Each structure stands twice: as structure tokens, then as C-alpha cells.
Amino acid sequence: MELIEQLADAALQRDSLRLRSLVQDIARANINWSMVSRPILNDIRLLALSASLAELLASRQKQSPPSWTKEVGALQEPFYLLQSAEKMKRLRLLCETQSPEPMRRRHLYAPPNFLEFA
Numbered sequence: 001m002e003l004i005e006q007l008a009d010a011a012l013q014r015d016s017l018r019l020r021s022l023v024q025d026i027a028r029a030n031i032n033w034s035m036v037s038r039p040i041l042n043d044i045r046l047l048a049l050s051a052s053l054a055e056l057l058a059s060r061q062k063q064s065p066p067s068w069t070k071e072v073g074a075l076q077e078p079f080y081l082l083q084s085a086e087k088m089k090r091l092r093l094l095c096e097t098q099s100p101e102p103m104r105r106r107h108l109y110a111p112p113n114f115l116e117f118a
Contacts, residue, residue, distance in 0.1 A: 003031075005039045008049035014083055023115050026057065033058035038068035048075050048106045055102035056115070065102075074106045081110040 003026065010019035036054055041047045051072035058065040078096075081103075085092045095109035103110055 002037070002039055004036055004050045004054055005041065005046065007053045008039070008041075008046045011049045011053065011081055012043075012045055012079075014081060020115070020117070023057065027061075030061075032063065033061065034064045034066055036066045038066065045075060045079060047072055048108060052100075052103040052106050052108050056100050059102070060116075069102075072106065075108065078107045078109060081108065081114065085109060 003022070007019065007022050007026075010016075010022060033054060039047065039050050041050070051069040055065040055069050080086050080092065080095060082091065082095065085095045091111075092109070095111060096104075098112035099109045100112065100114055103114070
């Protein structure tokens with residue numbers, strides 16, 4: 001499984017510990033994001049997460065994202081990367097209005113500082 005797929009899977013599973021660990025590994029590896037290949041996935045949620053995370057992390061490392069991310073559209077149903085946002089109205093509103101742009105554009109919602117610590 002490619003690294004971007006591992007990131008997307010951890011995000012989909014809401015496994016924040018694994019996700020943070022992978023992001024820290026990526027930061028140390030100094031990946032060239034523009035060269036990351038499009039994952040071959042049947043699950044549109046994983047593809048949307050892959051594109052969003054690639055764009056987000058590339059931006060934070062002042063790099064260009066992979067070109068394939070432009071082709072990945074939004075999910076039909078919203079997905080909250082924090083399960084508690086589904087139940088907590090204020091947190092849900094914060095995520096819906098302040099989620100990082102690559103995620104929000106694809107109806108993926110997280111807090112505004114999502115994965116910034118890594």
C-alpha cells in the first residue's frame with residue numbers, strides 16, 4: 001500500500017495516532033509531493049482523502065501537489081474526520097466552516113489546525 005493510501009486509510013478509520021505518525025514520517029522523508037502517483041482505489045472516500053491530504057501536506061511544505069488531485073471531486077455525503085463532530089454542534093460548525101480548504105472543498109471536515117503539529 002502506497003504512503004498516500006496509508007494516510008487516507010488512517011484518516012478514514014479516524015485513527016489519529018497512526019495518521020499523526022505517518023505525517024511525521026512523511027515530514028522527515030521530505031517527499032516531493034508533485035511526484036506522488038494517483039492511488040488506484042475503488043473507494044471514492046479514500047480517493048478524496050488521498051487528494052485532500054496530498055494537497056494539504058504539499059501546501060504546508062511549500063510544494064506543488066500532484067496534478068491528479070485536480071481531477072478528484074467532492075463526496076456526496078460529508079465525512080467528519082473527528083467522530084465527535086457528528087454529535088457536537090459547535091465542533092461540527094467549526095469543522096464545516098474552518099476545515100482546511102483542500103478538505104472542505106471535497107466535503108471532508110476537520111478542525112482548522114488539522115495535522116499542523118506534525
